Amino acid sequence: MRILLIGALGLLWFCLPCGNAQQNTTGVASQGIPLSICSQVDSLNELAFQSLEAERIEQFAREALKLAQKGNCAKGYADGYFRLGLAKSEMGDLLQAKMYYQQGLILREKLGDSLDIAKGYKNLGQLYTRLNLYDSAQYYLRRAIEFIQYRKELALAKMYNDLGTLYKDSNRFGLARVYYQRGMLLYSLLRPNELETLEEIRSGRATLRMNYAVLIQDHFNQRQAAKDSLLRSLRDFKSLDANAKKYIPLCHFFLGNNAYYRRNLQLAESYYLKSNADSLHFDLLYRAKTYKNLGRVYLDQGKYPQARQNLELSRKILAPLNNEPELALLQFEWANFFYEQAKFADAARNYLKVLRLQPKDTLLVGRALFFLSDAYQELKLPKQAKRYEDQLIRLLNNLNSDQGNLAFQELFRYQMDKQGLLKQFLQYQKELVYQRSLTWGAVLVGLLLLAMGGVYLFRQRQIAAIREAKIAQQNEEIALNNKNLALQEAELARKKEQVAIQQNLALLRQKELETQYARLEAQDLIQQKIGEELHDGVGSMLATVKMNLLTVEEVLDRLPKERIITYNQANRLLDQACDKVRKLSHEFGEALLKQFGLKAQLEALLEAIGTSKIAVELVTHGLNQRQDFQLELNLYRIIQELVHNVIKHAQATHISIQVSYFPENVNVVIDDNGRGFEVQSIQDSPGLGMLSIQSRVNEHSGHIHFDSKPGRGTTVMIDIPL
Secondary structure, three states: HHHHHHHHHHHHHHOOOOOOOOOOOOOOEEEEEEEEHHHHHHHHHHHHOOOOOOHHHHHHHHHHHHHHHHHHHHHHHHHHHHHHHHHHHOOOOHHHHHHHHHHHHHHHHHOHHHHHHHHHHHHHHHHHHOOOOOOOHHHHHHHHHHHOOOOOHHHHHHHHHHHHHHHHHOOHHHHHHHHHHHHHHHHHHHOOOOOOOOHHHHHHHHHHHHHHHHHHHHOOOOOOHHHHHHHHHHHHHOOOOOHHHHHHHHHHHHHHHHHHOOOHOOOOOHHHHHHHHOOHHHHHHHHHHHHHHOOOOOHHOHHHHHHHHHHHHHHHHHHHHHHHHHHHHHHHHHHHHHHHHOOOHHHHHHHHHHHHHHOHHHHHHHHHHHHHHHHHHOOOOOOOOHHHHHHHHHHHHHHHHHHHHHHHHHHHHHHHHHHHHHHOOOOOOOHHHHHOHHHHHHHHHHHHHHHHHHHHHHHHHHHHHHHHHHHHHHHHHHHHHHHHHHHHHHHHHHHHHHHHHHHHHHHHHHHHHHHHHHHHHHHHHHHHHHHHHHHHHHHHHHHHHHHHHHHHHOHHHHOOHHHHHHHHHHHHHHHHHHHHHHHHHHHHHHHHHHHHOOOHHHHHHHHHOOOOOEEEEEEOOEEEEEOOOOHHHHHHHHHHHHHHHHHHHHHOOEEEEEEOOOEEEEEEEEEOOOOOHHHHHHHHHHHHHHHHHHHHHHHHOEEEEEEEOOOOOEEEEEEOOO
């Protein structure tokens, strides 16, 4: 079906008429633009969207951009930038993708179509999620929700699904549940209309329900509710079109997890086998996960050859994917494979391999440390066992109370499961020995009777010890309660002191901003006077000298050759001095800003700082309309300070400056590919430059947002209301 659609779109592109069309379309005929050009642009963008290869997406998108510029097709131009962003995202060049998405978003905001704007913000939100910049991803997804208006309920419901997934991936499970529930409520109210078909509604609802089920079964222990939701999603996916079939094996996988959590191993095995049966629609990563989970099921059943076979299949798929978190989980199951067969030396080696992968999953590290210590105990190596036991204790001490409780519960459950399986294996070995040597029966019975007598005596002593321990525990609890009361009182006093300190810091920061603002006003006045003096004083004197030298040129041929050379050198130096004074007057003065506006002043700034080491790109929209002079001056000073910071500190090779005037606000985006920095460190101790920028933004009740990480460049976004 997709191939036929692409072919039809390509045929439409080549068959469109070359002359002016007789029919009209909104925003095209009113400007006298040929309908055929914009239609070709739309067809190229659609071909790019339907293409499966990143190179083809980029090819169609660039052709669409060229044609859109020729035909002045604003919407096609914006869509072309988003298709280019999609191509770069597929290629893994996420920084280039971010730049194209931002350029496309500026154009879409200018056009004013709220649904297109929302899609643009959604694309940026998903991109920042891939960059693990969850705060920025949240900002863009929330902005997308703001632009979804009446009769676009399906888009809003899908946005809630994206936000829920974002919060789930960033371990903020409470917020994830809130947004999934909002999406479910909205889906219950949706009805088919001219914009939203029944198939689209059912597909989106089934996807959200599946994601919600995974959340509540993995993180809220609601296994039965999750099972019911997954079964409903599975029924919906089976009844929908081919595009929804890709979710069927995923549903089977999550149902297998659900059955395993409920210790129904046969049902879990059945679901995992079903999920791998439809390999055409199943993602490679989830196929690897399925084989790994099947290996875990077979381990629990004592079927070691089948367990080894499935773990091997999982490793073959995961190896070329370079997915370190999943490799660590798989390595842990390999270690369990040996541990549960009492092969403690092999188990210890594999648990060490898990730790060498340095997984970020704290619970996985705790499990590996626990069983590594236990394996060394079984190997009669107490020093090594103590070493990893101490590491486990330090790990648990660094967790907060909720994480610590969960970790202890999980480790206790794992201890019982694994050691229970180990005991079963050892018992099986003992039974084999017993069957082969029945003559030892009487000896074993005697030993058993002796053991029972020893157990009885030990039990009596244990009961007495328990009574004494209970009395001591009660005394300890009383002392602990008294200590807790004292700690609570001290904590309350500390919090009151912190509130007072924060209030004093806020007052100091306000005074600091006021002082900084006064300094900025004085600085602007001084720079203005310097610029005027350079332009009107020094510049005029240099121009006069230049005119007087013209009289020398009339008799230049009469002078000796040495004097002519000296004259030419002096004339060149004079030209350089004039050029330098002109650049400095532009940078320090405001004459160009007052006369021609912000765009001309920014172009002069780029000319003044031009360098072959850094490529500087300036993109403006709507700057032909003049704004209040003080606003333009502050915008110029902000951009000047930010660009100078990039040149001095960022070690960047490319700077993008985007300035856009909209009816309600001014938007500035400055993006570089430099070394980046930790935003929190700048916010905790800002320098004079940052205080200067913040003061100018605050003067106009604006908002500034820094998005940066070491090694990933920096994006600064400024919004100032008009």
